[in-house]
Amino acid sequence: MDVIAPLMVVLWISALIGTPRLAVQKHRSGGLWFLIAIPLGLIAMGILMVLPSVPDTKAGYDQQHALQGCPACGALIPRRAVVCQYCQRTLTSRR
Numbered sequence: 001m002d003v004i005a006p007l008m009v010v011l012w013i014s015a016l017i018g019t020p021r022l023a024v025q026k027h028r029s030g031g032l033w034f035l036i037a038i039p040l041g042l043i044a045m046g047i048l049m050v051l052p053s054v055p056d057t058k059a060g061y062d063q064q065h066a067l068q069g070c071p072a073c074g075a076l077i078p079r080r081a082v083v084c085q086y087c088q089r090t091l092t093s094r095r
């Protein structure tokens, strides 16, 4: 019985599942890497493992748009706000 072909299918399916997950962990496009994994299978996953993580644009975005409570009025304002949009208090930069 030929076990290579079913094994390849299993590996290919794992690549289809694993590659987008890995891509997302590396701040890359999960959808794009899913499409890449369809023809390439584990090769796509290997390529992705070698590629460095994208400098976390999403984390940067989250950090930039994350909310914090204004120390003066308690309103939720962007963490990077310099002046509270509600009470107009100037916020000392503390990151």
Ligand SMILES: [Zn+2]
Pocket: 070, 071, 072, 073, 074, 075, 084, 085, 086, 087, 088, 089
């Ligand atoms: Zn405020």
